[in-house]
Amino acid sequence: MTEKLFYRNAYLWEAGGTVLAVEKSGKSVRILLDRTIFYPEGGGQPSDRGIIAGEGFRIFVEKVHGKDEVWHEGKLEGRLPEPGEPVRMIVDAEWRYENMRQHTGQHILSAVFKDLYDANTTGFQIFEGYNKIEIDYPGELDWDMILDVERRANEVVWRNLPVQVEVYEELPEELRNKLRKELSDKVKPPIRIVSIPGVDVIPCGGTHVRSTGEVGIIKVVNFYRKSRKLWRIEFACGNRALKYLDELLDDYWKSLDEMPNKNRPLFERVGELKGEVERLEGEKDSLRRELWGWKARALLNEALEIGGIRVVAHLEEAPLKDAQAFVVHLVDKNPNTVALIVGENYVIFAKNKGVEGLSMNDLLREVLSKTGGGGGGSEVLARGGGFRAKPEEVLELAIDALKQSLS
Numbered sequence: 317m318t319e320k321l322f323y324r325n326a327y328l329w330e331a332g333g334t335v336l337a338v339e340k341s342g343k344s345v346r347i348l349l350d351r352t353i354f355y356p357e358g359g360g361q362p363s364d365r366g367i368i369a370g371e372g373f374r375i376f377v378e379k380v381h382g383k384d385e386v387w388h389e390g391k392l393e394g395r396l397p398e399p400g401e402p403v404r405m406i407v408d409a410e411w412r413y414e415n416m417r418q419h420t421g422q423h424i425l426s427a428v429f430k431d432l433y434d435a436n437t438t439g440f441q442i443f444e445g446y447n448k449i450e451i452d453y454p455g456e457l458d459w460d461m462i463l464d465v466e467r468r469a470n471e472v473v474w475r476n477l478p479v480q481v482e483v484y485e486e487l488p489e490e491l492r493n494k495l496r497k498e499l500s501d502k503v504k505p506p507i508r509i510v511s512i513p514g515v516d517v518i519p520c521g522g523t524h525v526r527s528t529g530e531v532g533i534i535k536v537v538n539f540y541r542k543s544r545k546l547w548r549i550e551f552a553c554g555n556r557a558l559k560y561l562d563e564l565l566d567d568y569w570k571s572l573d574e575m576p577n578k579n580r581p582l583f584e585r586v587g588e589l590k591g592e593v594e595r596l597e598g599e600k601d602s603l604r605r606e607l608w609g610w611k612a613r614a615l616l617n618e619a620l621e622i623g624g625i626r627v628v629a630h631l632e633e634a635p636l637k638d639a640q641a642f643v644v645h646l647v648d649k650n651p652n653t654v655a656l657i658v659g660e661n662y663v664i665f666a667k668n669k670g671v672e673g674l675s676m677n678d679l680l681r682e683v684l685s686k687t688g689g690g691g692g693g694s695e696v697l698a699r700g701g702g703f704r705a706k707p708e709e710v711l712e713l714a715i716d717a718l719k720q721s722l723s
């Protein structure tokens with residue numbers, strides 16, 4: 317059993333302890349102490365980081381876990397510690413203090429959601445840069461509602477109310493009635509009750525700041541529906557809220573700076589740019605059609621006449637996607653026409669739908685039987701590639717195959 321000093325004083329960044337057990341795997345070690353100031357992962361709060369040091373060794377703690385026995389995991393520098401040895405623990409105070417601010421901010425935010433919309437918090441997780449809660453709310457949420465919650469939550473922060481922690485073997489009925497959420501059967505005594513007078517009463521095993529003012533600020537940064545009844549709310553508190561907003565602003569100003577017109581608001585500039593892109597796309601489309609028209613006329617002028625059908629046989633330089641778009645356009649617009657297009661590493665055989673008694677897929681199979689490679693398609697359009705022959709040879713074979721199937 318490890319004595320959890322963080323429950324007595326959440327602000328204890330340094331303390332001494334004694335090694336109870338050590339396990340080694342590669343360059344990592346797991347160490348068990350008689351007491352700890354390291355918070356183990358749990359209840360949405362990530363585990364602490366820091367250093368456990370003794371005579372001739374240091375452990376850079378990356379992960380802490382366990383309930384009764386708290387194990388500290390990390391990289392070992394120096395010799396392996398032995399049971400019975402004294403150690404010095406130092407937690408990464410900045411990381412932990414910010415986690416305490418996020419965690420306390422969550423209590424406040426969840427309490428306001430309950431108060432305003434009777435929405436219970438069903439999940440909570442602290443990440444590096446922000447936090448999320450899940451709330452049970454079957455209706456619609458919008459930004460106005462969210463900002464209302466945020467404003468009230470920050471009022472609680474700025475009133476600088478005490479955050480009180482009390483431990484009970486049995487919960488008094490009067491206190492039980494005040495709980496934000498019914499006590500789960502899973503919660504076994506001693507029960508830790510965290511309360512903010514007039515705002516929130518909830519059992520919790522995390523670490524919290526002493527007064528709401530220390531949370532600094534609560535900023536909701538995003539929200540969305542997660543399932544029919546659950547909404548996910550993303551938020552940040554304290555320094556992490558500032559950092560989040562700084563990054564967002566950095567992105568905002570850089571984006572605005574990329575615009576030809578650098579005047580706010582950005583979304584209007586984006587709208588202008590989008591309109592411009594659409595206009596250019598339209599222009600490109602009409603230019604392409606014009607080009608296709610010229611190209612089609614030139615190719616049809618040189619078309620072969622096989623069995624009463626106009627056959628465009630062409631060595632193409634354009635990539636497959638562009639070539640296919642053109643070929644489909646060509647045969648669609650010109651009755652009684654078949655196109656045999658051979659590119660660097662592809663063929664496209666296409667016919668006008670009105671041409672009867674001729675399958676592009678069969679034609680491709682016939683060519684593939686001589687050149688190797690693969691492909692397939694339908695009666696009107698077939699594509700292939702991977703031949704063991706030069707494009708000119710493939711084109712000759714295609715013309716021959718077409719002549720044969722039309723004779």
Ligand SMILES: [Zn+2]
Nearest residue numbers: 419510520522
């Ligand atoms: Zn808590």
